[in-house]
Amino acid sequence: MKTRNQIFRLIFILFIISSLLNFFWESLHAFSMYSPSSIPNNLFDYVKLMTYVATIDGLLILLMYGIISLIWRDLFWINKINNKSIKLQILTFIISGLIIATLIEYHALFIADKWSYNETMPTLFGIGLSPLIQLVVTGLVALFVVRKFLFLHSKN
Numbered sequence: 362m363k364t365r366n367q368i369f370r371l372i373f374i375l376f377i378i379s380s381l382l383n384f385f386w387e388s389l390h391a392f393s394m395y396s397p398s399s400i401p402n403n404l405f406d407y408v409k410l411m412t413y414v415a416t417i418d419g420l421l422i423l424l425m426y427g428i429i430s431l432i433w434r435d436l437f438w439i440n441k442i443n444n445k446s447i448k449l450q451i452l453t454f455i456i457s458g459l460i461i462a463t464l465i466e467y468h469a470l471f472i473a474d475k476w477s478y479n480e481t482m483p484t485l486f487g488i489g490l491s492p493l494i495q496l497v498v499t500g501l502v503a504l505f506v507v508r509k510f511l512f513l514h515s516k517n
Contacts, residue, residue: 367511368436375426375507380419382499387411387418390482390491397479422500425457439508454504458497466492 388411391400401407429450430436441447466488469475483490 376419378506379422379503380415383418384415462493462496
């Protein structure tokens with residue numbers, strides 16, 4: 362049985378790593394792939410926006426992780442990545458990330474008109490490829506980093 366401290370460390374570190382990776386990802390593609398009207402003009406507002414969206418993305422990755430933990434009734438499923446049965450958890454993580462990203466982008470683009478892409482953004486059915494794969498890629502990297510960082514290699 363895991364202690365509260367181990368559970369808190371897992372959640373906290375997964376959130377921090379996920380948020381940092383998403384801050385980096387958002388910052389890289391914001392200027393090159395979104396229309397200028399979607400991006401704040403001054404540095405303070407830009408950093409504030411990037412921090413906000415990275416925090417939301419970090420929370421979404423926690424949600425994805427939590428859903429899988431509930432389905433398989435194992436908060437530390439990340440510890441069993443070498444196990445053959447973990448492929449289903451990873452696949453579920455990938456699918457949930459793609460679904461969440463699609464819903465967010467679809468709503469922001471076509472319903473709420475919150476942002477638009479410039480001509481350099483590759484799209485799939487009108488949804489930007491970079492934001493579509495972002496939660497999956499940053500989430501999987503975060504899982505790998507957290508697993509290595511927390512040394513969750515137990516025998517159980």
